[in-house]
Amino acid sequence: MIQLLSNSTTDKKKHILIAALQLFSTKGPAATSMQEIAELCGISKGTLYLHYKSKEELQESVVSYCIQTIYDKIAIVERERELPPRDKLRRQIEILLENFLELREFFIAQMLDMANRGDKGFPLEKWPEGMLAHAMKLFSQKMVDIYGPEVLPYSVDLALQLHSMMGSYLKLIVTELLSIHLHRMAEYLVETLDIIAEAKIRDQREPFIPKDLWLPWVEENLHKHDSRKHPLFLIKEIRHAVRSSEELEERLREDTHDSLSILEDEFFELKPRRAIILGMIANLKQVAGIQELVQELHQVFDMYLKWRE
Template identity: 35%
Template structure:
């Protein structure tokens, strides 16, 4: 087997990324990539077994690059959590501006890929990004703002996106450091306002857990299970009276889970209401397990 050259591999990744960005992933062939890299198509397949494998490695290469830079800031013990947060945001925004082709590539409608690892990888990166903001806000402002940290993360990301559009798409002469300083002042005000007024968070514990949920059957969030069970009641031959009662019970559970502190007695009672419906037994037991309640007969 021929040995891979790391410099050549990096050259292929960068060249392919630019082609995918400018020409569109679906309209770019492996032969075109090989020609642009000055190598044979056979040599290209030594490095990447398919175009999808190449795309996945492009994503990993660029995300790893930014992670390495952030790790260096994390290791600087002279910086406070707030200083690290500001510097790391500057790194992320600088990377966005310097590597616009990479972010345009992610914005493309990449459909029909057989390698589901690509979808999963991008989905996980998006989740990790929001989690990173949420965790840092807790580090900076303390555990008392934990109920609002997820909402704060979404506020922050939304503001960043708007200013990045002005800088990148509209060519506004805004300096990154100035933008970050401004955003830090705004998030100070937002977090303080939420905690001082005792506002109920939009992203409560259950919705936050649902957002973070991976798409594996074993880890389906209770709210998602309830949604599936509602469809199940409507799609299967459940007697009308039982069906109406089941939908009512599921809706009550859904509403209860939206509260800051769901009451287990209500949840258990609604689960018991579902016991007479044999076709829901498997889903009911899975829901009880997900809620960590004993929903068995």
């Protein structure tokens, strides 16, 4: 379980989220009171309600916090430029499995709570905005990077099949029927995906969910919620645009890559320095052909800095 941090190392709101996560995991959301959460945080119940108006709002925030934390870890793998695309996918699947195992008690408590209340699941509209669309775009691009452009029409089918396989094996983790090595499970899932993808490319059959159905939804949600794109993904897009540009002089290209590297490094600092970030973004705004992406990056960094303050 994620360790409870002291007020000296994290802000009060994140402190509350982690305390609630611990109590929800051990007692279940229904059996946990706001008073207990306040006591674990060392604050008054009134102070707790200043941050969260109800236990339901706090519960939704904890789920979003878990999702965002996992999303950040997956984004970090994208930064590892020495890893081939297939190895990145395997590592990202392994991260999902590791975090599910780490948060197993919390997710079980969530499912039991939803079953008792008659809920069908965590509403999609309450997921961090645009995250599903960005995840779908990332997965589609990853499939193309691994298997080639011929696989693009089958991206949704492959995503659903991978999700189904992961769900089946995760049940073994939840029920503790078997002791499973997560690294080997991730590798096995990618090996199975290899077989499915190669068969679809070879047979050239119609995808079950055509690209014409899912691609407009992805593009619409990306346009609507661009502010939720992860900074590391945007930096990757800018790097690609810089590499692809034939107009940039080599010196400017190198300087641009240096600015992007400094931004990446700063993002991983415990307290990113706003002055450094703004300085690098100012440098990037002078580079022709990437201004729109840089402006988007500026907005996203503002959001992430506020989230991490």
